[in-house]
Amino acid sequence: MEIGEKIYGFEVKEKKYVREVEGDIIQMEHLSTGAQVVVIDNQDVKKSFLVGFRTIPKDSTGVFHILEHSVLNGSRRYPDKATFVNLMKHSMAEFVNAITYPDHTVYPFCTENEKDFMNLMDVYLNAVFCPNVLTDKEIFEQEGWHFQCEDGKAPEINGVVYNEMKGVFSSLDSILEDEMSKAMFPETAYRFVAGGFPDTIPALSYEEFLEYYRTFYNASNCCIVLYGRMNTEQLFEYIDKVYLGKMKRSKPAKPVMLQKPVKRIRNKLYDKEKFGDQGVFASCTYSLGDFDNRERMNAVYILMQAIMGEDEAPMKKGLIQSLGIPEIQYFIMDGIRQPYLAVKIKNTDKETAGRLKTVITEQADRLCREGIGEEVLVSAINRLEFWMREKGGSRPEGIEYVLDIADGWAQGTGPCEMIEFEETYVKMRTLVKEGYFESLLREILLENAHEAEAYLEPLEKAEEKGKEEETEDLPGLSADDLLHKKDEPLTRAEEESGITYLRQEIPSKGVAYQSCYFDISDLKPEKVPYAKLFSELLGSLPTRTHSLEELVIEKNMWLGNARAYLEAYTNADDIRHVRLKFVMDISCLEQNLPRAVKLGEELLYDTILEQPEIILKRIRQSRMELERGFVTSGNSYASGRAAAHYMLEGAARERYNGIHYYQFLGKLLKNFDADQGQIIRELKEIQEKLCRKSNLVMSFTGTEKAYGDFRQLIAASGFCGSAREREPGWYQDKLLPGKSEAFIIPSEVSYVALGGIGEYTGKDYLLGRMVSFDYLWAKIRAEGGAYGCQMSVLPNQSWTMSSYRDPNVKRTIEAFRNTSSWLKDLELGEQELLNYKIGAVAGYDRTPKTYVQAKRMDSWYLRQEEPQVRAKVREGLLKASEEDLKNRRQAMESFAGEGTVCVLGNRARIEEAAGQFDNVTVLME
Ligand SMILES: [Zn+2]
Known part of the structure; x- marks a missing residue:
C-alpha cells in the first residue's frame, strides 16, 4: 500500500514506519463516507x-x-440477545x-485466530451499524432503565446501566471526580456524566x-483501527462491500x-447516613492545555512522577508534612480535549482541606526556586521509559495501541503522535x-x-431531595480449530548451595524477572498478618546503607517493578496441604541486574524497622486501600472470606489479604502508641526468620546469559546459604466456623458470594463457564440487574459463584442455591456444546504476558502440579458430552x-436477608 493508492473504496492518506510498533502506521479514508481507518501493520x-464513534x-x-x-444485545445478522x-x-x-x-465510545477486541478475527469483526460491525435495539424497545429498558413492580411494593427503577452507575456513585471518589469536571468545564460537554447520573438516567x-x-452512530462519524499480522486487503473489501459502501x-x-x-x-455536601462519615474530601485541579501537545503531556x-510519584518524592513529601496527613494522591485526566491534573486528599477535616491549595502553591514555589534535582528527574524518565x-x-x-489511537x-490527533x-x-x-x-511546574501550578x-463535606441530616434479511447464528469455529495445542514453555529446576533455581524459558524482550520464595509455612497463624505488614513496609523504610530518599531514587533508577507479598499454595494432590510463602518479585532491564540483586538483598535484610511513624502511616494506608477494595471489588473479598470457611488456603489468605487482615490493622491502630514496641518486635522476628532462608526457591526469566550472571x-550475595529441610511442614490453621x-x-449495591469445595476436572471447568454465561447471566444480570456475575472452578478445587454491583442480596442467594435445577433442564445440542468448548479451551490455552506466565509456571512448580494434570483437564473439557455435564447435577446440588x-454490601438489602446469616457485622462505618 502506497500513499494515494485506492483499495476497495479506501484511499491511503499517510504511511510511516514507526519503530515503537515495529511496523507501518497507515492512515486511510473511506471515500464515499469519510470513515477513518488506521492500520498498524506489524507481525x-x-x-x-476497534470501531469507535465520537459521542x-x-x-x-x-x-x-x-x-x-444496547447495541451488544443482538443485531440484524446476529439476533440473539x-x-x-x-x-x-x-x-x-x-x-x-x-x-x-466522556466524548467517544469504542468497541475493541483481540484474538490470535484468523478466522475468529473475521467472525468477530463482522459481529462488531453488525452490532454498531444494525443493532436490534432500534426496533426492540425491551433491550433499551433492560439495559437502560425501567420500572419494576413486585407484589405489595412501590415500583422501583431497575436497569443494568442504572445499577452500574448507582454503584459508581456509591463512592465519594466518583462524586468528587464529577465535581472536578463540573468545576473545570462549566460550559462544555465534560460537565456531564457520560456514564449517566442515576437520578437523571430515567429522564431519557x-x-x-x-x-x-x-x-452519532454513522459511517462518517466512525473510526476503525486494525493492528497485527493480517490480510488487510481482504478486510477492506469486506468492510466496504458489506457495510461502509452501502x-x-x-x-x-x-x-x-x-x-x-x-x-x-x-462545594458539595454528602449524606452522612448514606455514605457513613468519611470526613472531608478536597481536590485542586489544573488545566494541562491542549491534548494535541503530546510532547508537553509526556x-x-x-x-x-518525579515530584509526586513516591511518598519520598520532593513535592509529595513536602505536602504530607505541611498538611500533617498520611496520604495525598494525584492523577492526570488524559484522553479528553483539555487534560487536567488533580491533587486530592480524603478523609480529612475542614481546616486541612482549606489549606490544600495554599500548601500546593508553597511547595511548587519552593521547588521552582530550589530546583527539582537532576537525579530525581532522570530516575523518573527511566521509570516511565521502562513502563512504555x-x-x-x-x-x-x-x-493498548488501538485504544490510544x-x-x-x-x-x-494523528496516530503516529500517539505511539x-x-x-x-x-x-x-x-x-x-x-x-x-521547573518552568513547566511553574506554568502548571503557579501561573495557570x-x-x-472541589470539596465534599458530610451533612449531618439526610438531604431532601424492517426489510427481510437472512439471519445467522453467531459464526462459530469448528472442532478442527481446537486440535492445535501450543507446547507449554519449560521450567528448568536446579539446586545449588541449598537454593532451588527455576529458570523459566520464556522470551522477555530485554527485561529480567526474578522472584524469591521463602517458605514460612511453620509460622503460627496469628503471626501471619505481621509477615504481611512486613512485606508492605519494604521499600518505605530506610535501610542500613540508604536513607529513604536515597532508596526511592535507587529503586526508580534501577528497578522496573519490585513487590513483596504473601501467597498460599495448595498442593495439587491434597487440599489440606498448603504452603505459605513470603514472595519478593523484582524486574529490571537486563543490564541493571547486578544493582537489582543487590537492592533486593538490601530491602530484605537491611531494612531498619525502628520507624514507628512510617509504620503507622503504612497501617493507615493499607486500611484505606482495603476499604476502597471492599467498595469497588467486594466480590473478591466476599469470595475470599467464604473460602476461609471451607479450605485451608482460604483461611491463610484471609489472614493476609481479607477482612481479617483489615480488622487486624484496625486493632494495631487503636493501641498503636502503647503497642508500638511490641509491633516492631514482631516485625523483627519475621525479618530474622527470612534471614534464615529456609527452603528458598528462586525463579528467573530472561536470556541465558542473564541467567548465568544471575546465578x-x-x-x-546474602541470599546464598539457604537452610534446607528435607521435609518442610505444611501450614497449620483453623477454618472459620x-x-x-x-x-x-457504605454502598448502594452489594457483592454476594457462595463458595465450596468441588472437583477440578475438564467437565467441571466447562460447567463453571456454562453456569456463568447461561444461568447466572440470565438470573443475576438480565433479570436481577446486577452488573456482573461469575462462577469459577479453580485448580485448588474451590468453586465460587459471585455477583458484582448487585441491587439484590436475598434474591441472588436464592438464585445461587437453585443452580442445580437449571442443570436438570439444560438442553444444549451439539453446536452449542462445541461453542462452549471453544471458549473454554481458548481461555485455557491463551499466551499471557511474560511476567504473568512466569508467575503461573512458578505456581505450577510450588503446587507440584504436573503437566499431565493440565493435559487431562484440557482433554476432559474437549471430550465432555451433554450427558457428562448433566451427571454433575449431584455435585452441583x-x-x-x-x-x-x-x-x-448495602445495609437495607442485608437486613432484608438477615435470616440467612449466622452473623452480620458492620465492617466500615
Ligand atoms: Zn457499563
Missing part, C-alpha cells in the same frame, strides 16, 4: 480491532453508555469489550435514544469545544539540565489561568445447596 499474532453528550442521561450496552456474552463463551478472543468515554426516553443513535455520507461530530480559562470552586507525566517498553498491565499490547482520533515516544525521551533527557521541568477546587550474583456471614459497607455464603 504481532495477537490481532486487534458528545448533551446531558447526564448516560445515553451513550446505554447505547454501548446474548450476542455479547456468547462472544465471550464462543470465541478464542482474549479481549472483548466496549467502553464509553426511547425516542430520544434513537435520535442520538442516528446522529451507507450515505453525513456530518461527523466535532470534537468537544474548548473551555475558555476559568477559576471555579465547588513531560507532565515525567514531572509528576514493558507495556505491562492486563491488556494485550495491540489493545482512538483517543487521539477523537481529539483530532511514538523514543525521540521525545531523548529530548527530555537533555531538557533536564536546562531548567525545563484555568484551575479549580553468579546470587552465589556471591459457621456457614454464612454478611458485612455492611451439594455445592450450591450447602456452600458458604458471604455478602459485602
